Amino acid sequence: MSGESSDTPAVELVDVDKAFYGVKANDQVSFQLARGEVHALLGENGAGKSTLCSILAGLYRPDAGGIFLEGRAVTFKGPKDALQAGIGMVYQHFRLVPNLTVAENFALGHPDVGVRIKQKELYRAAEELGERYGLPIDPSARIWQLSVGEQQRVEILKLLYRDARILILDEPTAVLTPQESKALFKTMRQMAAEGRSVIFVSHKLNEVKQVSDRVTILRDGRVVGEVATRDAEPADLARTMVGRDLELPSRDARTGFGPTVLAVEGLRVQGDRGLEAVCGISFEVRAGEIVGVAGVSGNGQRELAYGLVGLRTPTSGSVALDGVDVTRASVLEHIESGFAYIPQSRLGMGLAPGLTTEENLALKAFRRAPYTKGWRLIAAAFRDEGARQIQQYDIRGVRLGLPIRLLSGGNLQKALVAREVELEPRILIARSPTRGLDVGATQAVRNQILSERDRGAGVLLISEDLDELLALADRILVMYEGEIVGEMPAEEATAERLGLLMAGEREEVSP
Amino acid sequence: MNESQLILTIVAAIGLGTPLIFATVGETITERAGILNLGVQGMMLIGAVSGFWATFHTGSLLLGVIVAMIAGAALSAVHAFTSITLRVNQIVSGLALTLFGTGLASFLGRAGSNPLVGNPSRKVFEPLFSGAITEIAVVGPLLFGHDILVYTAIAVAGGASYYLFNTRMGLSLRAVGEDPASAESAGVSVARVRYIHVMVGGSLAGLGGAYFSLVLVPTWQDDPIGAAGWIAIALVILSSWRPWRAVVAAYLFGAAERFQFTLQTLGEPWSAVPSTLLAMLPFVLAIAAMIVLTSGKRARLLGAPAALGIPYFREQR
Numbered sequence: 001m002s003g004e005s006s007d008t009p010a011v012e013l014v015d016v017d018k019a020f021y022g023v024k025a026n027d028q029v030s031f032q033l034a035r036g037e038v039h040a041l042l043g044e045n046g047a048g049k050s051t052l053c054s055i056l057a058g059l060y061r062p063d064a065g066g067i068f069l070e071g072r073a074v075t076f077k078g079p080k081d082a083l084q085a086g087i088g089m090v091y092q093h094f095r096l097v098p099n100l101t102v103a104e105n106f107a108l109g110h111p112d113v114g115v116r117i118k119q120k121e122l123y124r125a126a127e128e129l130g131e132r133y134g135l136p137i138d139p140s141a142r143i144w145q146l147s148v149g150e151q152q153r154v155e156i157l158k159l160l161y162r163d164a165r166i167l168i169l170d171e172p173t174a175v176l177t178p179q180e181s182k183a184l185f186k187t188m189r190q191m192a193a194e195g196r197s198v199i200f201v202s203h204k205l206n207e208v209k210q211v212s213d214r215v216t217i218l219r220d221g222r223v224v225g226e227v228a229t230r231d232a233e234p235a236d237l238a239r240t241m242v243g244r245d246l247e248l249p250s251r252d253a254r255t256g257f258g259p260t261v262l263a264v265e266g267l268r269v270q271g272d273r274g275l276e277a278v279c280g281i282s283f284e285v286r287a288g289e290i291v292g293v294a295g296v297s298g299n300g301q302r303e304l305a306y307g308l309v310g311l312r313t314p315t316s317g318s319v320a321l322d323g324v325d326v327t328r329a330s331v332l333e334h335i336e337s338g339f340a341y342i343p344q345s346r347l348g349m350g351l352a353p354g355l356t357t358e359e360n361l362a363l364k365a366f367r368r369a370p371y372t373k374g375w376r377l378i379a380a381a382f383r384d385e386g387a388r389q390i391q392q393y394d395i396r397g398v399r400l401g402l403p404i405r406l407l408s409g410g411n412l413q414k415a416l417v418a419r420e421v422e423l424e425p426r427i428l429i430a431r432s433p434t435r436g437l438d439v440g441a442t443q444a445v446r447n448q449i450l451s452e453r454d455r456g457a458g459v460l461l462i463s464e465d466l467d468e469l470l471a472l473a474d475r476i477l478v479m480y481e482g483e484i485v486g487e488m489p490a491e492e493a494t495a496e497r498l499g500l501l502m503a504g505e506r507e508e509v510s511p
Numbered sequence: 512m513n514e515s516q517l518i519l520t521i522v523a524a525i526g527l528g529t530p531l532i533f534a535t536v537g538e539t540i541t542e543r544a545g546i547l548n549l550g551v552q553g554m555m556l557i558g559a560v561s562g563f564w565a566t567f568h569t570g571s572l573l574l575g576v577i578v579a580m581i582a583g584a585a586l587s588a589v590h591a592f593t594s595i596t597l598r599v600n601q602i603v604s605g606l607a608l609t610l611f612g613t614g615l616a617s618f619l620g621r622a623g624s625n626p627l628v629g630n631p632s633r634k635v636f637e638p639l640f641s642g643a644i645t646e647i648a649v650v651g652p653l654l655f656g657h658d659i660l661v662y663t664a665i666a667v668a669g670g671a672s673y674y675l676f677n678t679r680m681g682l683s684l685r686a687v688g689e690d691p692a693s694a695e696s697a698g699v700s701v702a703r704v705r706y707i708h709v710m711v712g713g714s715l716a717g718l719g720g721a722y723f724s725l726v727l728v729p730t731w732q733d734d735p736i737g738a739a740g741w742i743a744i745a746l747v748i749l750s751s752w753r754p755w756r757a758v759v760a761a762y763l764f765g766a767a768e769r770f771q772f773t774l775q776t777l778g779e780p781w782s783a784v785p786s787t788l789l790a791m792l793p794f795v796l797a798i799a800a801m802i803v804l805t806s807g808k809r810a811r812l813l814g815a816p817a818a819l820g821i822p823y824f825r826e827q828r
Binding site: 059094095096114 | 679690696817
């Protein structure tokens with residue numbers, strides 16, 4: 001409507017409530033998004049950011065409260081209604097159909113695509129759009145063939161193809177290299193300049209500071225602050241977000257590591273499609289040392305971890321723990337010889353979603369006392385040990401006897417780490433252990449990893465989060481296309497240097 | 512085997528394959544939406560009995576076909592409701608549908624004062640073409656010697672193929688079967704797409720059933736379709752969820768079924784092979800094909816819809 005004043009919010013949430021299983025994910029949340037702004041949503045995990053976004057995107061229906069679009073009350077029966085109203089969301093887990101082409105994903109559910117799909121027109125439109133926003137793509141590629149960064153581009157372009165006026169990006173930088181993030185920020189600014197509104201969900205204060213105009217901070221499902229970014233001090237933002245002062249572990253150059261714990265020699269591991277994903281990797285991890293592995297996701301990190309912990313038998317090369325060869329040992333033998341593994345997907349691989357918290361905590365130790373007596377499981381041991389660990393590792397929101405999947409991401413991760421640490425491993429292999437976690441949970445997980453190091457375990461930290469590697473690791477390896485293309489002590493590493501190596505730029509400096 | 516025997520065998524194979532095409536394409540469409548319907552056997556039987564009944568009382572073949580399709584769709588709607596709305600286990604629901612359909616078809620055939628059972632159909636589909644064109648050597652009987660449903664089946668497969676890969680609804684259908692959450696967030700109504708295609712699948716199964724009672728075995732008996740419904744489910748996998756391949760696969764199985772009769776006519780020593788052993792042939796072929804095709808790495812290349820058999824909850828956390 002032309003008669004409306006320009007300060008009518010593009011979209012507004014008023015007193016929105018949403019509960020899951022009786023737990024309030026959004027509690028009286030009010031939120032305003034102006035036209036042409038990049039608005040950051042800051043908050044810990046379980047603070048209700050994703051819920052708020054999902055309500056705006058029509059995925060969840062609020063239990064109470066209203067949504068106002070350009071000042072008019074609207075109700076969304078589903079994502080379709082929200083899309084038609086011009087609100088689109090890029091989820092953390094992309095909503096692209098892997099078996100379809102880029103162009104087909106554009107056409108999917110699009111109201112202006114005729115009964116018959118015209119491939120050529122679609123290809124041309126997709127290409128043009130990509131060029132206009134500096135996000136080049138191949139419209140005929142199938143989604144599964146694309147890297148994570150490319151898939152994200154497709155997601156954003158898909159929304160622009162529908163001319164979405166409001167774009168919600170849920171932690172978009174979590175999967176990107178620093179260089180890719182910068183390009184994304186440029187696209188976000190361009191979209192805002194065109195009069196679109198962007199909601200940018202993030203944990204990372206420096207990113208929020210860099211790209212947003214305004215910040216809304218959520219804590220425990222409530223809005224606890226809203227400020228213009230230029231007036232905000234990062235430290236204040238962090239305090240508001242967590243509700244207390246934070247101390248992140250500081251790092252110092254460390255020396256005096258113990259003997260070699262893990263020795264990997266010429267390791268080769270196949271990927272899912274039978275191609276070699278780890279192409280002859282050699283490295284060592286010493287006792288009391290944290291070795292970081294940097295790399296853009298999909299460059300063989302997953303297969304490296306699988307090969308090390310026995311989930312996939314290497315095609316050649318060797319893995320030795322304390323001098324004992326375990327290259328072809330089973331997963332159980334790995335666990336018993338002192339491997340602990342924190343996989344990337346908590347609920348997919350790390351925990352059994354349908355089992356209770358106490359069962360999950362015992363999932364690797366249940367073969368031994370006190371969980372087992374002969375062939376019988378001792379229920380009381382599960383309860384007592386579970387209660388102790390829940391207390392000791394500060395796992396919140398647990399009700400004994402209920403499935404663990406009801407916990408929030410941060411608490412799931414705390415439980416997973418607790419289980420692995422309880423094994424007192426010789427080597428701890430962790431993949432992106434704080435991915436998607438809030439500051440509080442991140443701190444807890446990092447402290448656990450550090451205390452394992454101090455106990456004398458070797459730690460292999462495979463992560464896409466450079467800040468994390470720079471904060472924790474003593475030495476950083478960079479993986480690119482299945483090979484180690486760089487190695488440096490953490491003190492010499494910078495995000496820029498790592499980012500270039502991760503992008504496949506070989507350093508010309510000779511050691 | 513001489514030339515005319517070969518032609519006769521092929522013609523018969525096409526006839527036996529036709530109901531399989533309907534049912535296989537129907538189940539392909541259903542499974543492309545991510546719903547596994549193991550009730551094909553039940554839907555085919557209901558289609559067979561209701562189609563026969565309608566034609567028996569009205570004398571109209573067209574009405575028989577229409578009633579069979581409606582009956583198949585109605586039965587599949589039960590499965591759609593349980594698996595899409597109630598989200599129960601699709602295997603259990605589908606098997607229940609087959610048990611129910613089998614029993615109901617048998618009951619309907621015997622119910623009433625003038626039961627259908629033992630009665631011949633009042634009308635039967637006749638070859639579409641007549642006269643000189645059917646007299647041409649080889650080509651005549653092979654191409655022009657069939658009833659209209661044989662050509663309809665091929666058209667249905669072709670239409671389904673075009674629909675799947677070249678239309679907007681087809682794209683939505685494939686997306687819903689692959690990744691319902693993504694489809695939903697792209698604005699596709701997962702439930703609606705699934706309901707529609709489960710029922711389209713059911714109507715095609717019903718039509719396939721009617722082909723038995725109105726063409727192949729036009730006298731009502733308790734079990735006119737053999738195990739065609741189960742074969743169709745196997746054929747979906749065999750044709751890797753592609754309607755065109757379903758035509759080839761269905762004719763192949765028609766030939767396998769026909770083979771036992773052909774062998775009988777060849778005289779010693781072939782006719783000495785027990786016919787019961789030969790009756791197993793299509794099933795052995797089905798099992799062998801499934802093992803070969805679905806073993807190891809090939810399964811991934813087959814292209815089964817990724818969300819097949821998995822209920823979809825939008826607000827799942």
